[in-house]
Amino acid sequence: MNTIIEMQGIVKVFPPNVVALNDVSVDFREGEIHAIVGENGAGKSTLMKILYGMQPANSGRIRYRGQDAIFHDPGEAIANGIGMVHQEIILIPEYTVWQNVVLGVEPVGLFGRIDEKEARRRVQARIQEFNFNLAVDAEVGDISVAARQKVEILKLLYRDVSVLIMDEPTAVLTPQEIPQLFNELRRLRDNGHTILFISHRLDEVMELSDRITVLRRGRKIGTVDTADTSKEQLAQMMVGREVIFSPLRQEQQIGDVVADIQGITYIDAMKRERLKDISIRVRASEIVGVAGVEGNGQFELVNVLMGLLKPTSGEFFVCGERLTHASILDRRKKIAFVSQDRASMGACLSASIMENVLMTHHRLNKRFSKFGGLVLDYAQANRFTEEVRQKLDVQMDSRQAVFRSLSGGNQQKVILGRELSLGAPFILLDQPTRGLDVGSIEYVHQQILRMRAESYALLMLSSDLDELFRISDRIVVLHRGRIVADLITAETSITEVGYFMLEGKPNATKID
Amino acid sequence: MRQKLINGLVGIFVAMLLGAGVMVMQGYQPIETYLALFNYSLGNWYSIATTLRNSVPLVLTGLSASVAFASGPVNLGQPGQLLMGALLATVGGLYLDLPPAMLLPILIFLALLGGALWSGVAALLRYWFNMSEFITTLMLNMIADFFTYWAISYWFFDKAAYSPMTPPINQNGWMPEWGDFNTSVIIMFIAVLVVWFIFTRSLAGYEWRISGQNNLFARLGGVEIDRNYMWVMLLTGALAGLAGGLVVLAGPHRFIKDIGANYAWDGVMIAMVANNGIVATLLYGLFFAILQTGALGMELITAVPSELIMVIQAVIVLVVVAGRGYLEILASKLAERRKMRERAI
Numbered sequence: 138m139n140t141i142i143e144m145q146g147i148v149k150v151f152p153p154n155v156v157a158l159n160d161v162s163v164d165f166r167e168g169e170i171h172a173i174v175g176e177n178g179a180g181k182s183t184l185m186k187i188l189y190g191m192q193p194a195n196s197g198r199i200r201y202r203g204q205d206a207i208f209h210d211p212g213e214a215i216a217n218g219i220g221m222v223h224q225e226i227i228l229i230p231e232y233t234v235w236q237n238v239v240l241g242v243e244p245v246g247l248f249g250r251i252d253e254k255e256a257r258r259r260v261q262a263r264i265q266e267f268n269f270n271l272a273v274d275a276e277v278g279d280i281s282v283a284a285r286q287k288v289e290i291l292k293l294l295y296r297d298v299s300v301l302i303m304d305e306p307t308a309v310l311t312p313q314e315i316p317q318l319f320n321e322l323r324r325l326r327d328n329g330h331t332i333l334f335i336s337h338r339l340d341e342v343m344e345l346s347d348r349i350t351v352l353r354r355g356r357k358i359g360t361v362d363t364a365d366t367s368k369e370q371l372a373q374m375m376v377g378r379e380v381i382f383s384p385l386r387q388e389q390q391i392g393d394v395v396a397d398i399q400g401i402t403y404i405d406a407m408k409r410e411r412l413k414d415i416s417i418r419v420r421a422s423e424i425v426g427v428a429g430v431e432g433n434g435q436f437e438l439v440n441v442l443m444g445l446l447k448p449t450s451g452e453f454f455v456c457g458e459r460l461t462h463a464s465i466l467d468r469r470k471k472i473a474f475v476s477q478d479r480a481s482m483g484a485c486l487s488a489s490i491m492e493n494v495l496m497t498h499h500r501l502n503k504r505f506s507k508f509g510g511l512v513l514d515y516a517q518a519n520r521f522t523e524e525v526r527q528k529l530d531v532q533m534d535s536r537q538a539v540f541r542s543l544s545g546g547n548q549q550k551v552i553l554g555r556e557l558s559l560g561a562p563f564i565l566l567d568q569p570t571r572g573l574d575v576g577s578i579e580y581v582h583q584q585i586l587r588m589r590a591e592s593y594a595l596l597m598l599s600s601d602l603d604e605l606f607r608i609s610d611r612i613v614v615l616h617r618g619r620i621v622a623d624l625i626t627a628e629t630s631i632t633e634v635g636y637f638m639l640e641g642k643p644n645a646t647k648i649d
Numbered sequence: 650m651r652q653k654l655i656n657g658l659v660g661i662f663v664a665m666l667l668g669a670g671v672m673v674m675q676g677y678q679p680i681e682t683y684l685a686l687f688n689y690s691l692g693n694w695y696s697i698a699t700t701l702r703n704s705v706p707l708v709l710t711g712l713s714a715s716v717a718f719a720s721g722p723v724n725l726g727q728p729g730q731l732l733m734g735a736l737l738a739t740v741g742g743l744y745l746d747l748p749p750a751m752l753l754p755i756l757i758f759l760a761l762l763g764g765a766l767w768s769g770v771a772a773l774l775r776y777w778f779n780m781s782e783f784i785t786t787l788m789l790n791m792i793a794d795f796f797t798y799w800a801i802s803y804w805f806f807d808k809a810a811y812s813p814m815t816p817p818i819n820q821n822g823w824m825p826e827w828g829d830f831n832t833s834v835i836i837m838f839i840a841v842l843v844v845w846f847i848f849t850r851s852l853a854g855y856e857w858r859i860s861g862q863n864n865l866f867a868r869l870g871g872v873e874i875d876r877n878y879m880w881v882m883l884l885t886g887a888l889a890g891l892a893g894g895l896v897v898l899a900g901p902h903r904f905i906k907d908i909g910a911n912y913a914w915d916g917v918m919i920a921m922v923a924n925n926g927i928v929a930t931l932l933y934g935l936f937f938a939i940l941q942t943g944a945l946g947m948e949l950i951t952a953v954p955s956e957l958i959m960v961i962q963a964v965i966v967l968v969v970v971a972g973r974g975y976l977e978i979l980a981s982k983l984a985e986r987r988k989m990r991e992r993a994i
Contacts, residue, residue, distance in 0.1 A: 156988060465868060484863075488863075500852075500871050500872075513850060
């Protein structure tokens with residue numbers, strides 16, 4: 138097979154002092170599926186963005202089809218046959234599939250009028266050529282996330298792209314939708330397309346790719362043929378040490394009910410029913426996982442529990458205390474909360490690390506203030522920050538450094554340190570490992586399980602089924618604002634939960 | 650810290666250079682003119698005392714804006730709050746007859762109260778009707794303007810005067826002078842110190858700062874946003890009111906039409922240049938007072954009109970505020986290059 142793209146000695150520096158890519162050289166062959174794996178922050182996306190012309194490299198050269206090629210913007214890359222599908226899907230929901238696909242390169246007739254017939258026909262032809270299961274006239278707002286992703290791919294194919302970069306395409310899909318995507322990608326490969334596939338999910342990579350390049354902290358560790366490697370070897374290359382893939386949970390006696398969510402219904406300002414009769418009981422020493430495709434009521438559930446939204450009906454108790462209409466400060470005496478969005482909810486990026494650690498403690502913990510709660514005790518705050526740093530092994534320059542300067546994993550450690558040391562009996566975790574690398578995820582899971590062992594009650598929302606299966610005792614499934622299943626983890630399977638997530642009901646045609 | 654200092658000094662230098670350019674274009678002597686300016690504002694003890702006294706309303710309204718902006722509320726009502734503070738202090742000085750040791754604190758308190766009442770109106774409008782303080786404080790400025798004008802034209806009008814003004818207040822309520830120095834400057838420094846302490850050392854200040862940067866995070870952390878909002882509005886209103894009160898007590902000792910001059914808007918501008926920092930507000934406030942005081946001398950000694958100072962002020966604002974973002978880009982570019990060199994070795 139011919140080499141189609143060669144990237145040589147690519148260096149990329151992000152100021153002030155992050156070397157995102159350190160002398161990375163990699164080659165891609167025509168007609169292969171080439172996976173680029175690595176932890177978050179390893180440089181996978183950056184490498185691809187440089188190829189795609191989204192970011193300039195500081196040094197290094199790129200050869201494409203035997204010629205030097207540096208693309209200055211994505212448009213140039215697409216014109217030369219390289220396209221990228223990003224993690225977040227960027228389409229116009231009010232437009233139909235064909236309108237989205239032709240947007241920017243519309244076939245025009247007399248006086249610059251868009252030739253709708255011709256456009257529609259061309260898109261339809263492409264859909265048939267690649268055997269995509271897409272309705273050309275469907276409005277994008279009405280179709281599933283998987284279909285929208287297909288539209289994104291179709292957009293690039295319509296522009297005659299021969300190299301397709303996919304940035305974590307499975308992150309937004311349910312387990313049932315992934316095989317179909319993989320089939321389509323294989324078919325594209327068999328048609329001669331080259332596919333560069335960014336992922337950190339090793340199962341997928343092993344299943345789909347022909348070759349795999351592993352990056353770690355901005356350096357290339359190696360390129361291997363998928364046939365000659367194993368998941369364990371890849372994991373070791375990625376993390377730099379051995380990783381154990383086993384359930385971490387240990388049997389433990391479950392205690393009394395701590396958090397009691399009773400029939401919570403929430404109807405939003407547009408009169409849409411976002412939550413319908415949600416009842417969940419979380420007991421001490423228990424981790425209850427909430428599974429569901431994003432947008433099925435998770436956001437509303439968290440906001441109702443935290444007091445940002447007022448439930449239309451229902452009750453919420455923690456340790457017997459009614460919190461349904463309590464102030465946030467009163468809730469925080471009973472609830473520790475790790476949000477999914479560190480930048481807007483979990484931390485103040487522009488404040489110092491110490492100021493971030495101090496939040497909530499400054500009100501609930503008398504030792505942080507002097508003179509009747511009027512003046513902050515900075516000595517205590519600094520000491521506490523130091524405790525958190527040591528306990529959770531946070532890598533930081535100084536306590537006064539801005540929170541933004543920490544890496545994602547370290548940010549999450551600080552947040553966990555703050556929340557878990559509140560001592561609140563109920564711990565609400567909303568996607569606690571989102572955007573973290575493998576090593577950090579493992580660490581977060583250990584911390585969560587430690588809290589379980591210490592008789593705390595935990596409710597964890599996650600869109601990562603592997604995570605839910607690894608650490609939760611029970612899994613409830615949210616589908617269109619309702620709880621459609623309440624399953625014991627040990628007695629269910631990823632497939633079963635996946636069906637509930639997608640269909641809201643058990644799989645009628647059971648295969649096994 | 651060092652970056653901020655460089656930013657400020659470069660801004661001032663560039664602005665003065667541009668000012669010099671304007672002067673040369675119009676046939677004036679820039680060096681001579683600047684010498685006249687600084688000589689008039691800093692040349693001797695009397696000049697320094699005058700400059701300090703002139704800095705009081707600038708620093709206090711600047712402080713008001715800085716604390717408000719850094720904590721979240723967009724309080725732009727300093728002009729109105731200043732006038733209400735001045736009016737209340739004046740009225741107290743007209744009707745109360747007490748020894749200075751009692752009257753002065755009362756009048757200062759009334760000035761604080763006047764400003765706080767006026768910003769409190771805006772805070773309540775938001776609390777009850779969810780009206781944005783951005784709009785209400787601006788509109789309350791107009792009301793305060795005409796209300797005080799009316800009050801000094803009818804209620805408290807000095808029958809002996811030819812233009813709208815009140816009679817002079819009780820002499821016991823005049824801010825004492827120590828030689829050339831007016832004690833209103835001491836009150837200003839105390840206010841700066843108190844505000845600095847509240848803002849950087851107190852529990853409330855911590856909550857204000859965090860709320861100003863990330864409101865949702867603070868809310869989820871258990872910060873009582875509404876209550877803090879009220880306190881910030883009251884405090885910043887009181888500061889602007891204090892500025893107005895001190896202008897009356899230190900200066901004309903009566904409420905004269907247009908006593909607020911442009912102090913409050915200059916204060917807002919100072920807060921912007923200072924990026925809402927407490928110490929920076931004090932320093933820029935003092936510097937702007939030097940410029941404004943020196944402008945008069947510049948006009949007296951040379952032929953350059955005092956309006957030129959407004960040009961220089963405006964350019965300082967532009968260069969410092971724009972330069973802040975640019976310096977960050979520059980610093981990150983330098984860091985990028987340094988990292989590449991390190992790597993090459």
